[in-house]
Amino acid sequence: MHKSAAWPLAWLYAGLVVYASCYPFVDWRDQGIAPWEFLFAPMARYWTGFDVGINILGYVPLGALLTLGALRTRRNRHPLGGAVLVALLLSLAMEALQSYLPARVPSREDFLLNTLGAALGATGALLLERLGAIDRWSRVRARWFVPNSRGGVVLLALWPVALLFPAPVPLGLGQVLERVGQALADWLSDTPYLHWLPARDAELTALAPGTEMLCVALGLLIPCLLGFGIVRQLARRLVLVLVLALLAVAVTALSAALSWGPLHAWAWLDLPAQWGLLAGTLFGLGLAFSPWRASAALALVVLGLYISVLNQAPESPYFAQTLQHWEQGRFIRFHGLAQWLGWLWPYGALVYLLAQLGRRREEN
Structure with a gap:
Protein backbone atom coordinates (compact mmCIF):
# COMPACT_ATOMS: atom_id res chain seq x y z
CA MET A 1 0.00 0.00 0.00
CA PHE A 145 11.26 13.58 -2.08
CA VAL A 146 11.07 12.68 1.59
CA PRO A 147 8.48 10.14 2.83
CA ASN A 148 4.94 11.45 3.40
CA SER A 149 5.48 14.24 0.88
CA ARG A 150 2.20 13.73 -0.98
CA GLY A 151 0.65 17.05 0.08
CA GLY A 152 3.70 19.06 -0.93
CA VAL A 153 3.97 17.27 -4.28
CA VAL A 154 0.29 18.01 -5.00
CA LEU A 155 0.71 21.70 -4.13
CA LEU A 156 3.79 22.04 -6.35
CA ALA A 157 2.00 20.26 -9.20
CA LEU A 158 -1.00 22.60 -8.88
CA TRP A 159 1.04 25.81 -8.69
CA PRO A 160 1.61 26.20 -12.48
CA VAL A 161 -2.08 25.51 -13.12
CA ALA A 162 -3.02 28.21 -10.61
CA LEU A 163 -0.82 30.68 -12.51
CA LEU A 164 -2.84 30.13 -15.71
CA PHE A 165 -5.69 32.31 -14.51
CA PRO A 166 -4.88 35.98 -15.21
CA ALA A 167 -3.93 38.06 -12.17
CA PRO A 168 -3.49 41.84 -11.72
CA VAL A 169 0.09 41.22 -10.54
CA PRO A 170 2.35 38.55 -12.14
CA LEU A 171 2.50 35.42 -9.95
CA GLY A 172 -0.21 37.03 -7.81
CA LEU A 173 -2.20 34.22 -6.19
CA GLY A 174 -4.69 34.52 -3.35
CA GLN A 175 -6.15 37.96 -4.12
CA VAL A 176 -9.61 37.23 -2.75
CA LEU A 177 -10.18 39.48 0.28
CA GLU A 178 -11.87 42.26 -1.71
CA ARG A 179 -14.14 39.75 -3.46
CA VAL A 180 -14.97 38.03 -0.16
CA GLY A 181 -15.76 41.37 1.47
CA GLN A 182 -18.02 42.36 -1.42
CA ALA A 183 -19.77 38.98 -1.38
CA LEU A 184 -20.37 39.25 2.38
CA ALA A 185 -21.69 42.78 1.95
CA ASP A 186 -24.14 41.63 -0.73
CA TRP A 187 -25.20 38.66 1.37
CA LEU A 188 -25.73 40.72 4.52
CA SER A 189 -27.40 43.66 2.82
CA ASP A 190 -30.70 44.73 4.42
CA THR A 191 -29.66 43.04 7.66
CA PRO A 192 -28.28 44.60 10.87
CA TYR A 193 -25.13 42.49 10.46
CA LEU A 194 -23.94 44.58 7.50
CA HIS A 195 -22.47 47.11 9.95
CA TRP A 196 -20.30 44.38 11.47
CA LEU A 197 -18.13 44.34 8.38
CA PRO A 198 -15.03 46.54 8.51
CA ALA A 199 -15.37 49.74 6.50
CA ARG A 200 -12.62 50.77 4.10
CA ASP A 201 -11.37 54.29 4.68
CA ALA A 202 -10.02 54.77 1.17
CA GLU A 203 -10.08 53.11 -2.22
CA LEU A 204 -7.27 50.73 -3.12
CA THR A 205 -4.47 52.34 -5.10
CA ALA A 206 -2.22 50.74 -7.68
CA LEU A 207 0.90 49.09 -6.30
CA ALA A 208 4.14 51.01 -6.60
CA PRO A 209 6.76 49.40 -8.89
CA GLY A 210 8.85 48.39 -5.87
CA THR A 211 5.84 46.74 -4.20
CA GLU A 212 4.97 44.92 -7.43
CA MET A 213 8.56 43.67 -7.62
CA LEU A 214 8.26 42.41 -4.02
CA CYS A 215 5.05 40.52 -4.83
CA VAL A 216 6.62 38.83 -7.85
CA ALA A 217 9.72 37.86 -5.84
CA LEU A 218 7.62 36.45 -2.99
CA GLY A 219 5.32 34.69 -5.44
CA LEU A 220 8.32 32.74 -6.77
CA LEU A 221 10.00 32.26 -3.40
CA ILE A 222 6.96 30.64 -1.73
CA PRO A 223 6.87 27.45 -3.88
CA CYS A 224 10.65 27.22 -3.54
CA LEU A 225 10.44 27.25 0.26
CA LEU A 226 7.54 24.80 0.10
CA GLY A 227 9.65 22.50 -2.05
CA PHE A 228 12.56 22.63 0.39
CA GLY A 229 10.33 20.88 2.93
CA ILE A 230 10.06 17.78 0.71
CA VAL A 231 13.38 17.95 -1.18
CA ARG A 232 16.40 17.57 1.07
CA GLN A 233 19.52 17.27 -1.13
CA LEU A 234 21.13 20.62 -1.95
CA ALA A 235 21.77 19.92 -5.64
CA ARG A 236 18.15 18.93 -6.19
CA ARG A 237 16.93 21.99 -4.33
CA LEU A 238 18.97 24.20 -6.66
CA VAL A 239 17.49 22.41 -9.67
CA LEU A 240 14.00 22.83 -8.19
CA VAL A 241 14.46 26.62 -7.87
CA LEU A 242 15.53 26.94 -11.50
CA VAL A 243 12.69 24.71 -12.74
CA LEU A 244 10.12 26.73 -10.77
CA ALA A 245 11.52 30.00 -12.14
CA LEU A 246 11.28 28.70 -15.72
CA LEU A 247 7.75 27.43 -15.08
CA ALA A 248 6.72 30.81 -13.65
CA VAL A 249 7.89 32.61 -16.80
CA ALA A 250 6.48 30.05 -19.25
CA VAL A 251 3.05 29.67 -17.63
CA THR A 252 2.56 33.41 -17.06
CA ALA A 253 3.44 34.03 -20.71
CA LEU A 254 0.94 31.34 -21.74
CA SER A 255 -1.73 32.95 -19.57
CA ALA A 256 -1.08 36.34 -21.18
CA ALA A 257 -1.23 34.77 -24.65
CA LEU A 258 -4.57 33.14 -23.85
CA SER A 259 -5.93 36.37 -22.39
CA TRP A 260 -4.73 39.03 -24.84
CA GLY A 261 -3.39 37.08 -27.80
CA PRO A 262 0.03 35.64 -28.73
CA LEU A 263 1.41 39.05 -29.67
CA HIS A 264 1.02 40.17 -26.05
CA ALA A 265 2.46 37.06 -24.38
CA TRP A 266 5.30 39.09 -22.83
CA ALA A 267 3.38 42.27 -22.00
CA TRP A 268 3.46 41.38 -18.30
CA LEU A 269 7.27 41.15 -18.19
CA ASP A 270 7.95 44.78 -17.34
CA LEU A 271 10.91 46.02 -15.31
CA PRO A 272 9.40 45.31 -11.83
CA ALA A 273 8.47 41.78 -12.94
CA GLN A 274 11.98 41.17 -14.31
CA TRP A 275 13.65 42.32 -11.10
CA GLY A 276 11.13 40.40 -9.03
CA LEU A 277 11.84 37.16 -10.88
CA LEU A 278 15.57 37.70 -10.53
CA ALA A 279 15.29 38.49 -6.81
CA GLY A 280 13.01 35.50 -6.18
CA THR A 281 15.40 33.17 -7.98
CA LEU A 282 18.47 34.47 -6.14
CA PHE A 283 16.76 34.30 -2.75
CA GLY A 284 15.58 30.79 -3.55
CA LEU A 285 19.08 29.66 -4.47
CA GLY A 286 20.50 31.26 -1.34
CA LEU A 287 17.89 29.72 0.98
CA ALA A 288 18.39 26.25 -0.52
CA PHE A 289 21.04 25.73 2.17
CA SER A 290 18.54 26.17 5.03
CA PRO A 291 17.10 23.20 6.98
CA TRP A 292 13.53 22.20 6.24
CA ARG A 293 12.12 23.54 9.52
CA ALA A 294 13.62 26.97 8.93
CA SER A 295 12.35 26.90 5.34
CA ALA A 296 8.81 26.03 6.51
CA ALA A 297 8.81 28.74 9.19
CA LEU A 298 10.12 31.33 6.72
CA ALA A 299 7.52 30.22 4.18
CA LEU A 300 4.76 30.98 6.71
CA VAL A 301 6.14 34.46 7.27
CA VAL A 302 6.54 35.08 3.54
CA LEU A 303 3.01 33.83 2.85
CA GLY A 304 1.56 36.22 5.41
CA LEU A 305 3.43 39.17 3.92
CA TYR A 306 2.59 38.12 0.36
CA ILE A 307 -1.17 37.79 1.01
CA SER A 308 -1.26 41.05 2.94
CA VAL A 309 0.54 43.11 0.29
CA LEU A 310 -1.12 41.49 -2.71
CA ASN A 311 -4.62 42.13 -1.40
CA GLN A 312 -3.87 45.86 -1.35
CA ALA A 313 -3.76 45.85 -5.17
CA PRO A 314 -6.95 46.90 -6.99
CA GLU A 315 -8.34 45.22 -10.09
CA SER A 316 -7.75 47.35 -13.17
CA PRO A 317 -10.42 47.79 -15.89
CA TYR A 318 -8.23 45.75 -18.25
CA PHE A 319 -8.16 42.92 -15.73
CA ALA A 320 -11.96 43.02 -15.35
CA GLN A 321 -12.28 42.82 -19.14
CA THR A 322 -9.93 39.83 -19.16
CA LEU A 323 -12.03 38.06 -16.53
CA GLN A 324 -15.14 38.61 -18.63
CA HIS A 325 -13.32 37.08 -21.61
CA TRP A 326 -12.38 34.01 -19.56
CA GLU A 327 -15.79 33.62 -17.91
CA GLN A 328 -17.95 34.06 -21.00
CA GLY A 329 -15.77 32.75 -23.79
CA ARG A 330 -14.29 29.38 -24.57
CA PHE A 331 -12.10 29.58 -21.48
CA ILE A 332 -15.17 28.80 -19.36
CA ARG A 333 -14.04 25.17 -19.63
CA PHE A 334 -10.80 26.01 -17.81
CA HIS A 335 -12.26 28.84 -15.76
CA GLY A 336 -13.12 26.81 -12.67
CA LEU A 337 -9.83 25.06 -12.03
CA ALA A 338 -7.53 27.97 -12.77
CA GLN A 339 -9.62 30.57 -10.95
CA TRP A 340 -10.20 28.60 -7.76
CA LEU A 341 -6.60 27.41 -7.63
CA GLY A 342 -5.39 30.97 -8.17
CA TRP A 343 -7.56 32.13 -5.28
CA LEU A 344 -6.96 29.29 -2.84
CA TRP A 345 -3.43 27.96 -3.51
CA PRO A 346 -1.61 30.23 -0.99
CA TYR A 347 -4.13 29.38 1.73
CA GLY A 348 -3.78 25.66 0.99
CA ALA A 349 0.00 26.03 1.26
CA LEU A 350 -0.45 27.85 4.58
CA VAL A 351 -2.56 25.01 6.02
CA TYR A 352 -0.14 22.37 4.70
CA LEU A 353 2.91 24.06 6.23
CA LEU A 354 1.22 24.44 9.61
CA ALA A 355 0.19 20.78 9.53
CA GLN A 356 3.70 19.65 8.58
CA LEU A 357 5.34 21.64 11.36
CA GLY A 358 2.85 20.27 13.88
CA ARG A 359 3.11 16.67 12.71
CA ARG A 360 6.90 16.57 12.59
CA ARG A 361 7.10 18.25 15.99
CA GLU A 362 5.03 15.37 17.39
CA GLU A 363 7.26 12.81 15.65
CA ASN A 364 10.34 14.37 17.26
Whole structure:
Protein backbone atom coordinates (compact mmCIF):
# COMPACT_ATOMS: atom_id res chain seq x y z
CA MET A 1 0.00 0.00 0.00
CA HIS A 2 1.32 3.41 -0.97
CA LYS A 3 0.03 6.91 -0.41
CA SER A 4 -0.44 8.31 -3.87
CA ALA A 5 -0.75 11.94 -4.91
CA ALA A 6 -3.11 10.72 -7.64
CA TRP A 7 -6.04 10.43 -5.21
CA PRO A 8 -6.14 14.05 -4.00
CA LEU A 9 -5.50 15.22 -7.56
CA ALA A 10 -8.39 13.06 -8.77
CA TRP A 11 -10.71 14.56 -6.13
CA LEU A 12 -9.63 18.07 -7.07
CA TYR A 13 -10.15 17.36 -10.75
CA ALA A 14 -13.59 15.90 -10.06
CA GLY A 15 -14.42 19.14 -8.26
CA LEU A 16 -13.35 21.04 -11.38
CA VAL A 17 -15.65 18.87 -13.50
CA VAL A 18 -18.59 19.64 -11.22
CA TYR A 19 -17.79 23.36 -11.31
CA ALA A 20 -17.35 23.54 -15.08
CA SER A 21 -20.48 21.46 -15.69
CA CYS A 22 -22.79 23.52 -13.46
CA TYR A 23 -21.34 27.01 -14.00
CA PRO A 24 -22.78 29.68 -13.61
CA PHE A 25 -24.87 28.11 -10.77
CA VAL A 26 -27.82 30.50 -11.24
CA ASP A 27 -31.53 30.24 -12.13
CA TRP A 28 -31.94 26.65 -10.98
CA ARG A 29 -35.47 25.49 -11.80
CA ASP A 30 -37.51 22.55 -13.02
CA GLN A 31 -37.96 22.97 -16.77
CA GLY A 32 -40.57 20.25 -17.05
CA ILE A 33 -38.25 17.61 -18.52
CA ALA A 34 -36.96 14.44 -16.93
CA PRO A 35 -33.25 14.57 -15.96
CA TRP A 36 -32.56 11.51 -18.13
CA GLU A 37 -34.46 12.75 -21.19
CA PHE A 38 -31.23 13.91 -22.88
CA LEU A 39 -30.27 10.26 -23.35
CA PHE A 40 -33.08 9.82 -25.87
CA ALA A 41 -33.03 13.26 -27.52
CA PRO A 42 -32.18 13.69 -31.24
CA MET A 43 -28.55 14.19 -32.11
CA ALA A 44 -27.33 17.78 -31.90
CA ARG A 45 -27.16 19.56 -35.24
CA TYR A 46 -24.26 21.89 -34.60
CA TRP A 47 -20.89 20.62 -33.44
CA THR A 48 -17.42 22.07 -33.59
CA GLY A 49 -14.04 20.44 -33.31
CA PHE A 50 -13.48 22.40 -30.11
CA ASP A 51 -16.64 20.91 -28.54
CA VAL A 52 -15.61 17.36 -29.43
CA GLY A 53 -12.01 17.83 -28.34
CA ILE A 54 -12.76 19.52 -25.02
CA ASN A 55 -15.38 16.94 -24.04
CA ILE A 56 -12.89 14.14 -24.65
CA LEU A 57 -9.80 15.84 -23.24
CA GLY A 58 -11.68 17.17 -20.22
CA TYR A 59 -12.15 13.66 -18.83
CA VAL A 60 -8.79 12.15 -19.86
CA PRO A 61 -6.98 13.38 -16.69
CA LEU A 62 -9.80 12.12 -14.47
CA GLY A 63 -9.65 8.61 -15.91
CA ALA A 64 -5.85 8.60 -15.70
CA LEU A 65 -5.73 9.87 -12.11
CA LEU A 66 -8.37 7.41 -10.88
CA THR A 67 -6.51 4.53 -12.50
CA LEU A 68 -3.14 5.65 -11.15
CA GLY A 69 -4.57 5.98 -7.66
CA ALA A 70 -6.01 2.47 -7.81
CA LEU A 71 -2.78 1.03 -9.19
CA ARG A 72 -0.60 2.70 -6.58
CA THR A 73 -2.76 1.80 -3.58
CA ARG A 74 -3.93 -1.62 -4.85
CA ARG A 75 -7.50 -0.72 -3.88
CA ASN A 76 -9.18 -2.10 -6.98
CA ARG A 77 -8.60 -5.37 -8.80
CA HIS A 78 -10.01 -3.80 -11.98
CA PRO A 79 -8.60 -0.26 -12.01
CA LEU A 80 -9.51 0.51 -15.63
CA GLY A 81 -13.14 -0.57 -15.32
CA GLY A 82 -13.52 1.14 -11.95
CA ALA A 83 -12.11 4.44 -13.23
CA VAL A 84 -14.33 4.43 -16.33
CA LEU A 85 -17.40 3.57 -14.23
CA VAL A 86 -16.75 6.44 -11.78
CA ALA A 87 -16.20 8.91 -14.63
CA LEU A 88 -19.30 7.62 -16.45
CA LEU A 89 -21.49 8.09 -13.37
CA LEU A 90 -20.04 11.55 -12.74
CA SER A 91 -20.68 12.66 -16.32
CA LEU A 92 -24.19 11.19 -16.23
CA ALA A 93 -24.94 13.09 -13.01
CA MET A 94 -23.56 16.35 -14.43
CA GLU A 95 -25.61 16.12 -17.62
CA ALA A 96 -28.72 15.33 -15.56
CA LEU A 97 -28.09 18.35 -13.33
CA GLN A 98 -27.77 20.58 -16.38
CA SER A 99 -31.44 19.89 -17.16
CA TYR A 100 -32.21 22.20 -14.20
CA LEU A 101 -29.96 24.99 -15.52
CA PRO A 102 -31.45 27.06 -18.36
CA ALA A 103 -27.97 28.33 -19.27
CA ARG A 104 -26.67 24.79 -19.91
CA VAL A 105 -27.82 22.15 -22.40
CA PRO A 106 -27.54 18.47 -21.39
CA SER A 107 -26.30 16.29 -24.20
CA ARG A 108 -26.01 12.57 -24.79
CA GLU A 109 -23.06 13.24 -27.08
CA ASP A 110 -21.25 15.13 -24.29
CA PHE A 111 -21.88 12.20 -21.95
CA LEU A 112 -20.52 9.66 -24.44
CA LEU A 113 -17.48 11.78 -25.31
CA ASN A 114 -16.73 12.35 -21.62
CA THR A 115 -16.82 8.59 -21.02
CA LEU A 116 -14.59 8.02 -24.04
CA GLY A 117 -12.09 10.55 -22.69
CA ALA A 118 -12.04 8.83 -19.28
CA ALA A 119 -11.51 5.45 -20.98
CA LEU A 120 -8.60 6.85 -22.99
CA GLY A 121 -7.02 8.34 -19.87
CA ALA A 122 -7.47 5.12 -17.89
CA THR A 123 -6.07 3.03 -20.74
CA GLY A 124 -3.07 5.32 -21.05
CA ALA A 125 -2.36 5.08 -17.32
CA LEU A 126 -2.68 1.30 -17.39
CA LEU A 127 -0.36 1.12 -20.40
CA LEU A 128 2.23 3.25 -18.62
CA GLU A 129 2.01 0.90 -15.65
CA ARG A 130 2.52 -2.14 -17.87
CA LEU A 131 5.55 -0.49 -19.46
CA GLY A 132 7.07 0.15 -16.03
CA ALA A 133 6.75 3.94 -16.12
CA ILE A 134 4.84 4.04 -12.81
CA ASP A 135 7.54 2.03 -11.02
CA ARG A 136 10.23 4.28 -12.47
CA TRP A 137 8.33 7.35 -11.25
CA SER A 138 8.08 5.75 -7.79
CA ARG A 139 11.85 5.31 -7.71
CA VAL A 140 12.42 8.89 -8.89
CA ARG A 141 10.01 10.19 -6.27
CA ALA A 142 11.73 8.16 -3.55
CA ARG A 143 15.09 9.68 -4.55
CA TRP A 144 13.85 13.24 -4.82
CA PHE A 145 11.26 13.58 -2.08
CA VAL A 146 11.07 12.68 1.59
CA PRO A 147 8.48 10.14 2.83
CA ASN A 148 4.94 11.45 3.40
CA SER A 149 5.48 14.24 0.88
CA ARG A 150 2.20 13.73 -0.98
CA GLY A 151 0.65 17.05 0.08
CA GLY A 152 3.70 19.06 -0.93
CA VAL A 153 3.97 17.27 -4.28
CA VAL A 154 0.29 18.01 -5.00
CA LEU A 155 0.71 21.70 -4.13
CA LEU A 156 3.79 22.04 -6.35
CA ALA A 157 2.00 20.26 -9.20
CA LEU A 158 -1.00 22.60 -8.88
CA TRP A 159 1.04 25.81 -8.69
CA PRO A 160 1.61 26.20 -12.48
CA VAL A 161 -2.08 25.51 -13.12
CA ALA A 162 -3.02 28.21 -10.61
CA LEU A 163 -0.82 30.68 -12.51
CA LEU A 164 -2.84 30.13 -15.71
CA PHE A 165 -5.69 32.31 -14.51
CA PRO A 166 -4.88 35.98 -15.21
CA ALA A 167 -3.93 38.06 -12.17
CA PRO A 168 -3.49 41.84 -11.72
CA VAL A 169 0.09 41.22 -10.54
CA PRO A 170 2.35 38.55 -12.14
CA LEU A 171 2.50 35.42 -9.95
CA GLY A 172 -0.21 37.03 -7.81
CA LEU A 173 -2.20 34.22 -6.19
CA GLY A 174 -4.69 34.52 -3.35
CA GLN A 175 -6.15 37.96 -4.12
CA VAL A 176 -9.61 37.23 -2.75
CA LEU A 177 -10.18 39.48 0.28
CA GLU A 178 -11.87 42.26 -1.71
CA ARG A 179 -14.14 39.75 -3.46
CA VAL A 180 -14.97 38.03 -0.16
CA GLY A 181 -15.76 41.37 1.47
CA GLN A 182 -18.02 42.36 -1.42
CA ALA A 183 -19.77 38.98 -1.38
CA LEU A 184 -20.37 39.25 2.38
CA ALA A 185 -21.69 42.78 1.95
CA ASP A 186 -24.14 41.63 -0.73
CA TRP A 187 -25.20 38.66 1.37
CA LEU A 188 -25.73 40.72 4.52
CA SER A 189 -27.40 43.66 2.82
CA ASP A 190 -30.70 44.73 4.42
CA THR A 191 -29.66 43.04 7.66
CA PRO A 192 -28.28 44.60 10.87
CA TYR A 193 -25.13 42.49 10.46
CA LEU A 194 -23.94 44.58 7.50
CA HIS A 195 -22.47 47.11 9.95
CA TRP A 196 -20.30 44.38 11.47
CA LEU A 197 -18.13 44.34 8.38
CA PRO A 198 -15.03 46.54 8.51
CA ALA A 199 -15.37 49.74 6.50
CA ARG A 200 -12.62 50.77 4.10
CA ASP A 201 -11.37 54.29 4.68
CA ALA A 202 -10.02 54.77 1.17
CA GLU A 203 -10.08 53.11 -2.22
CA LEU A 204 -7.27 50.73 -3.12
CA THR A 205 -4.47 52.34 -5.10
CA ALA A 206 -2.22 50.74 -7.68
CA LEU A 207 0.90 49.09 -6.30
CA ALA A 208 4.14 51.01 -6.60
CA PRO A 209 6.76 49.40 -8.89
CA GLY A 210 8.85 48.39 -5.87
CA THR A 211 5.84 46.74 -4.20
CA GLU A 212 4.97 44.92 -7.43
CA MET A 213 8.56 43.67 -7.62
CA LEU A 214 8.26 42.41 -4.02
CA CYS A 215 5.05 40.52 -4.83
CA VAL A 216 6.62 38.83 -7.85
CA ALA A 217 9.72 37.86 -5.84
CA LEU A 218 7.62 36.45 -2.99
CA GLY A 219 5.32 34.69 -5.44
CA LEU A 220 8.32 32.74 -6.77
CA LEU A 221 10.00 32.26 -3.40
CA ILE A 222 6.96 30.64 -1.73
CA PRO A 223 6.87 27.45 -3.88
CA CYS A 224 10.65 27.22 -3.54
CA LEU A 225 10.44 27.25 0.26
CA LEU A 226 7.54 24.80 0.10
CA GLY A 227 9.65 22.50 -2.05
CA PHE A 228 12.56 22.63 0.39
CA GLY A 229 10.33 20.88 2.93
CA ILE A 230 10.06 17.78 0.71
CA VAL A 231 13.38 17.95 -1.18
CA ARG A 232 16.40 17.57 1.07
CA GLN A 233 19.52 17.27 -1.13
CA LEU A 234 21.13 20.62 -1.95
CA ALA A 235 21.77 19.92 -5.64
CA ARG A 236 18.15 18.93 -6.19
CA ARG A 237 16.93 21.99 -4.33
CA LEU A 238 18.97 24.20 -6.66
CA VAL A 239 17.49 22.41 -9.67
CA LEU A 240 14.00 22.83 -8.19
CA VAL A 241 14.46 26.62 -7.87
CA LEU A 242 15.53 26.94 -11.50
CA VAL A 243 12.69 24.71 -12.74
CA LEU A 244 10.12 26.73 -10.77
CA ALA A 245 11.52 30.00 -12.14
CA LEU A 246 11.28 28.70 -15.72
CA LEU A 247 7.75 27.43 -15.08
CA ALA A 248 6.72 30.81 -13.65
CA VAL A 249 7.89 32.61 -16.80
CA ALA A 250 6.48 30.05 -19.25
CA VAL A 251 3.05 29.67 -17.63
CA THR A 252 2.56 33.41 -17.06
CA ALA A 253 3.44 34.03 -20.71
CA LEU A 254 0.94 31.34 -21.74
CA SER A 255 -1.73 32.95 -19.57
CA ALA A 256 -1.08 36.34 -21.18
CA ALA A 257 -1.23 34.77 -24.65
CA LEU A 258 -4.57 33.14 -23.85
CA SER A 259 -5.93 36.37 -22.39
CA TRP A 260 -4.73 39.03 -24.84
CA GLY A 261 -3.39 37.08 -27.80
CA PRO A 262 0.03 35.64 -28.73
CA LEU A 263 1.41 39.05 -29.67
CA HIS A 264 1.02 40.17 -26.05
CA ALA A 265 2.46 37.06 -24.38
CA TRP A 266 5.30 39.09 -22.83
CA ALA A 267 3.38 42.27 -22.00
CA TRP A 268 3.46 41.38 -18.30
CA LEU A 269 7.27 41.15 -18.19
CA ASP A 270 7.95 44.78 -17.34
CA LEU A 271 10.91 46.02 -15.31
CA PRO A 272 9.40 45.31 -11.83
CA ALA A 273 8.47 41.78 -12.94
CA GLN A 274 11.98 41.17 -14.31
CA TRP A 275 13.65 42.32 -11.10
CA GLY A 276 11.13 40.40 -9.03
CA LEU A 277 11.84 37.16 -10.88
CA LEU A 278 15.57 37.70 -10.53
CA ALA A 279 15.29 38.49 -6.81
CA GLY A 280 13.01 35.50 -6.18
CA THR A 281 15.40 33.17 -7.98
CA LEU A 282 18.47 34.47 -6.14
CA PHE A 283 16.76 34.30 -2.75
CA GLY A 284 15.58 30.79 -3.55
CA LEU A 285 19.08 29.66 -4.47
CA GLY A 286 20.50 31.26 -1.34
CA LEU A 287 17.89 29.72 0.98
CA ALA A 288 18.39 26.25 -0.52
CA PHE A 289 21.04 25.73 2.17
CA SER A 290 18.54 26.17 5.03
CA PRO A 291 17.10 23.20 6.98
CA TRP A 292 13.53 22.20 6.24
CA ARG A 293 12.12 23.54 9.52
CA ALA A 294 13.62 26.97 8.93
CA SER A 295 12.35 26.90 5.34
CA ALA A 296 8.81 26.03 6.51
CA ALA A 297 8.81 28.74 9.19
CA LEU A 298 10.12 31.33 6.72
CA ALA A 299 7.52 30.22 4.18
CA LEU A 300 4.76 30.98 6.71
CA VAL A 301 6.14 34.46 7.27
CA VAL A 302 6.54 35.08 3.54
CA LEU A 303 3.01 33.83 2.85
CA GLY A 304 1.56 36.22 5.41
CA LEU A 305 3.43 39.17 3.92
CA TYR A 306 2.59 38.12 0.36
CA ILE A 307 -1.17 37.79 1.01
CA SER A 308 -1.26 41.05 2.94
CA VAL A 309 0.54 43.11 0.29
CA LEU A 310 -1.12 41.49 -2.71
CA ASN A 311 -4.62 42.13 -1.40
CA GLN A 312 -3.87 45.86 -1.35
CA ALA A 313 -3.76 45.85 -5.17
CA PRO A 314 -6.95 46.90 -6.99
CA GLU A 315 -8.34 45.22 -10.09
CA SER A 316 -7.75 47.35 -13.17
CA PRO A 317 -10.42 47.79 -15.89
CA TYR A 318 -8.23 45.75 -18.25
CA PHE A 319 -8.16 42.92 -15.73
CA ALA A 320 -11.96 43.02 -15.35
CA GLN A 321 -12.28 42.82 -19.14
CA THR A 322 -9.93 39.83 -19.16
CA LEU A 323 -12.03 38.06 -16.53
CA GLN A 324 -15.14 38.61 -18.63
CA HIS A 325 -13.32 37.08 -21.61
CA TRP A 326 -12.38 34.01 -19.56
CA GLU A 327 -15.79 33.62 -17.91
CA GLN A 328 -17.95 34.06 -21.00
CA GLY A 329 -15.77 32.75 -23.79
CA ARG A 330 -14.29 29.38 -24.57
CA PHE A 331 -12.10 29.58 -21.48
CA ILE A 332 -15.17 28.80 -19.36
CA ARG A 333 -14.04 25.17 -19.63
CA PHE A 334 -10.80 26.01 -17.81
CA HIS A 335 -12.26 28.84 -15.76
CA GLY A 336 -13.12 26.81 -12.67
CA LEU A 337 -9.83 25.06 -12.03
CA ALA A 338 -7.53 27.97 -12.77
CA GLN A 339 -9.62 30.57 -10.95
CA TRP A 340 -10.20 28.60 -7.76
CA LEU A 341 -6.60 27.41 -7.63
CA GLY A 342 -5.39 30.97 -8.17
CA TRP A 343 -7.56 32.13 -5.28
CA LEU A 344 -6.96 29.29 -2.84
CA TRP A 345 -3.43 27.96 -3.51
CA PRO A 346 -1.61 30.23 -0.99
CA TYR A 347 -4.13 29.38 1.73
CA GLY A 348 -3.78 25.66 0.99
CA ALA A 349 0.00 26.03 1.26
CA LEU A 350 -0.45 27.85 4.58
CA VAL A 351 -2.56 25.01 6.02
CA TYR A 352 -0.14 22.37 4.70
CA LEU A 353 2.91 24.06 6.23
CA LEU A 354 1.22 24.44 9.61
CA ALA A 355 0.19 20.78 9.53
CA GLN A 356 3.70 19.65 8.58
CA LEU A 357 5.34 21.64 11.36
CA GLY A 358 2.85 20.27 13.88
CA ARG A 359 3.11 16.67 12.71
CA ARG A 360 6.90 16.57 12.59
CA ARG A 361 7.10 18.25 15.99
CA GLU A 362 5.03 15.37 17.39
CA GLU A 363 7.26 12.81 15.65
CA ASN A 364 10.34 14.37 17.26
